Amino acid sequence: MTVIDSAPVRTARPEGRERYTISEVADYAGLSAHTLRWYERIGLMPHVDRSHTGQRRYTDRDLDWLDLVGKLRLTGMPVADMVRYAEMVREGDHTVVDRLRLLSSHREDVRRRIAELQSTLDVLDYKIDRYGELCGLHTSPGFTSPDS
Amino acid sequence: MTVIDSAPVRTARPEGRERYTISEVADYAGLSAHTLRWYERIGLMPHVDRSHTGQRRYTDRDLDWLDLVGKLRLTGMPVADMVRYAEMVREGDHTVVDRLRLLSSHREDVRRRIAELQSTLDVLDYKIDRYGELCGLHTSPGFTSPDS
């Protein structure tokens, strides 16, 4: 992968060590060990290496990748798209244009979502204000509602 | 339901008519007719009335309700929570405090989500900038990447 496929910001890592067990990574990334193995099976991880006994040993690079995946996941990118992205990263630099396209289109999605959320926030504020008034005026039961 | 359970803003309605068929409502709300029937089955609709032949006839009030449901849905409120809300609305005004609680807690969720999306947007901007540079520098294939 290219240098830009590691996250730009660093988050606190368990220790200064450079190889992590699956449960350490699960804790760090907020995913279950199951999910980490599943990510690997479906091709969402860039080949995790193993200890001499066959246990997974994640590197800081893997943690960086998981940071990015976590961000994309939180913003609702489908797993299939993330896998496509991961594949492109593995395929090398001739895929940068497509990667750019994928990321840009996702960015548009995210922008749209922010706008949607914002507009819902307005509706919620309005309704919460109304309910607040209602609760402030008569908190006790025993009156009839105008409609319903 | 109370007056505040209709949406504060009006959106364009199919026609000035006051009773709509399921497919008109599907078009309007951006849901399938299947989904509208399903909403009713699970108790997410406040009793839709019927024509003399048993077909659903939605009112403007139903459309208002669907506006709200659509907003909540877009902001990721689980259907189960929306059903709880709908039940409370049906139960009458003694549930306003709980409704307020539910809405307020959802508002916090939405605020958190906006912040998350915003932070992802920053990451995306950063990566897209890097990819942009890369594409600007060498759009043709045939070179080796620094890593992988």
Next chain:
DNA sequence: TAGTGAGTTGGAGTGCACTCCAGGCAAGCG
């Protein structure tokens, strides 16, 4: 040396939110 705890696998199961299907009814049209 036996037990505990953390890891391994492939495959099956879960929960959510739809989505579709088969079979049927009612209205309108040529």
Next chain:
DNA sequence: CGCTTGCCTGGAGTGCACTCCAACTCACTA
């Protein structure tokens, strides 16, 4: 009259993203 269109029902099926299971290995401690 037959045909098409739109709607009805209960129940089954789908896709996504996990989530768990059974059966196993390995390292460590009492």
